[in-house]
Amino acid sequence: MAHYPHPIIAKEGWPFLAIAVAVAAGVTWFGGWVSLPFWIIALFVLQFFRDPPREVPQGEGLVLSPAxxxxxQVGPAQDTYLKRDSVKISVFMNVFNVxxxxxxxxxxxxxxxxSPGTFVNADLDKASTDNERNAVHIRTASGRDVTSVQVAGLIARxxxxxxxxGDRLAxxxxxxxIRxxxxxxxxxxxxxVPKVAIGDIVKATSTVLAELPRD
Structure with a gap:
């Protein structure tokens, strides 16, 4: 199982959750049932920042979903970071996903x-080149290069x-x-070799996106 320092609720969410619960509790104290919308907001914040642990599939050359x-998107594309042809797989996260x-x-x-950028709908292909993004180049022990790019969306800032x-990642x-x-x-x-198709629903870590070349 992947190691998570803050399981269940992401560490990034604690300030937002604390504020949401405090506001809801305060409105409840002074206004009773009119606080219901504030508790719904607090529940939304709770579900948004959930961060459950996941089982890690075992096998040589597996590429796991990062989100x-x-x-x-699944198909050939230019990796502009490593200046090479590549196979690109894109995962879109809505506000209800982890x-x-x-x-x-x-x-x-x-x-x-x-890379700073705009904030167009992350469901659009141009988000990969136009939006704010952060790319991480990872080299496996077998010398395979993988680029994982976090892309901000319409709401994310x-x-x-x-x-x-120099860090190592498992x-x-x-x-x-990404908020x-x-x-x-x-x-x-x-x-x-991709193992997913456009429209598939995937889970971070537990879904295998692809297999790296064997030779």
Missing amino acids: DGRIV HSNRSPVDGSVEDVWY RILCYVKR AGQRYGF FGSRVDVYLPPGS
């Missing part, structure tokens, strides 16, 4: 790039990434968070 959500981001593979962090060059390890609707793009080496 919960829906597959919106928003913790996990490493898709075991490996070392070779580089991290942050804060991408959080907790790794830097497959399924939590490495970042509210967003997406994660994964660029894989040519010859990688």
Whole structure:
């Protein structure tokens, strides 16, 4: 099972949850039943920042989903970070998905790039190039290069990434968070075999997105 320092509720959510509960409790104290909408908001905040542990599939060359959500792109694309052809798989997260981001593979962090940008709907392909984003280049022990890119969405205004060059990541390890609707793009080496299709619903860590080339 992937290691999570703050299981069940993401550490990023505690300030928001504390404020939401405090406001709801205060309105309840002074206004009784009129506090119901505030408790609904508190429940929404609670579900948004949930961060459950996940089982890590075992196998050679597996690429795990870095996020919960829906597959919106699978196919050949240019990895502009590593300047190469690649297989791109994109996961779109709506506001009801878990928003913790996990490493898709075991490996070392070779580089991290942050790019400011706009905030168009993350469901659109142009979000990959136009929106605020943070890319992490991971190299596996077998020398395969994988780029995992956190992309901000229409509502999101804060991408959080907790790794830097030289760090090591285990497959399924939590490495970042994006607040509210967003997406994660994964660029894989040519010859990688996708195991998902557009429209599939995936779970971070527990869903296998693809297999890396064997030779």
